[in-house]
Amino acid sequence: MAYKNFELTPKKTEKIETKYRKIVTEIPVEESLPLLKDLRKYEPISMSGQPLIVWDNASGFTITDPYGNKWIDFSSGVLVANAGHLPPEMKSGLISQIESGMIHSYCFPNEPRAKLVKKLVEIAPRGMDKVFLLTTGAEATENAIKLAKTWGRHIGGDDKDIIVTFEGSFHGRTMGAQLAGGSKPLKEWIGKLDPTFVQVPFPDGYFFTDTDFSVFTDTLDKLGVDDRRVAGVMMEAYQGGIAGFYPDDYVKSLREWCDKNGALLIDDEVQAGFGRSGKLFSIDHYGVIPDIICIGKGMGGGLPISAVMGNSKFMDLYGPGEMTSTHSGNPLTCTASLVSIEILEKKNLVENSRKLGEILDSELKKIQKKHPHRIGAINGRGLLKAVMFTEGVTENGKKKPDHSLAFSVVEKCIQKGVMLYAPLGPGGGTVKMNPPLMIEEEALFEGLFVFAEAVEESLSEIDIVK
Secondary structure (H helix, E strand, C coil), X not given: CCCCCCCCCCECCCCEECCCCEECCCECCHHHHHHHHHHHHHCCHXXXXXXXXXXXEEEECEEECCCCCEEEECCHHHHCCCXXXXXXXXXXXXXXXXXXXXXXXXXXXXXXXXXXHHHHHHHCCCCCCEEEEECCHHHHHHHHHHHHHHHHHHHHCCCCCEEEEEXXXXXXXXXXXXXXXXXXXXXXXXXXXXXXXXXXXXXXXXXXXXXXXXXXXXXXXXXXXXXXXXEEEEEECCEHHXXXXXXXXXXXXXXXXXXXXXXXXXXXXXXXXXXXCCCCCHHHHCCCCCCXXXXXXXXXXCCCCEEEEECHHHHCCCCCCCCCCCXXXXXXXXXXXXXXXXXXXXXXXXXXXXXXXXXXXXXXHHHHHHCCCCEEEEECCCCCEEEEEEEEECCCCCEEECHHHHHHHHHHHHHHCEECCXXXXXXXXXXXXXXXXXXXXXXXXXXXXXXXXXXXXHHHHHHHHC
């Protein structure tokens, strides 16, 4: 489904200047239009979906453009800046690595790579003793799928090749990751679907209200899937588009089902890890240990790096040179990751995420209480929240996402100096908030005040139109 796009027409804004925000131009800025038009001319249209702000500098939890405007960042650059935008420690670390004269080494050994894989094993859930470094989240999930299918054949023959995922899930935009994802339109565009990828309902209790684990097994039965053929089940630690967590008992039952049927439990933590939800890894909320973990985004502080972590019995299935990547263990991105993890630990940012997350949750629920018929749910934990806007209930009793309202709220926040990315999730009705984990409490409250204003103004405009 294609959502609304931000228009290349400057709109008047109220002049704003506070400690954390500054808006002095129309949005988008007139002077930025040649650049924005070039991007729309020379890039695929799929790249044009975000607010039309030219990022020029990002520091800590604020973002500035070249034209004198400044935003409180509630996006973390789509969950990559957990430790903040380019903290001084990272800047000096990257400069030092560049000055060393070595910024790439293919699969030849380098020191930052050795330090990073050791560090990741040290902080990972128990049982993870091997790390395969990669570049993007989709690379990580693709490799996890490959390992699960390889393991399935290893223990059960050629027919043990099915990967089960959840409706509404997102695992990346490469072919295998997109087939594993739960968006039917994205898969239908690809063409004939791979029958070894099957989806079951996500037990969110909102769009799909039955959260009992029996739905999982019943769905596989209805699809004609033999449990013994399942090589792996891939779950997001929380479903990204709506920041939706599973019921704890459901995940425990899923772990037991995988053990019973010889299937690997794959935890996609690409956006969920490194303190985002108030735990170092979001799977820790459930009290279970997966077989494979995919990580990325927040581990690199803004540089492209990801990884697959798992036990050696799965990770060592391929021999020397058979599972590699050109930029695996790049010394520059490994340095960024090491510094980012060090900052999370030294500045206690995981706990800060948990503590400020309680404030974020409480304040958003106050806004929801004022508009219970237009805000259907507030999802998330830690400094991860999803505000789910709705325009009512469909004929079959399901809540109908309100993309227009969500879009208006985002646009007004941008005009007022709070950076959000475009609405997403089912029907495009979800606005996500995930500021850097080092955001100050005062700035968090200011951003929430702006968000509340944007909601009120958007609803007033809708009422006037009606």
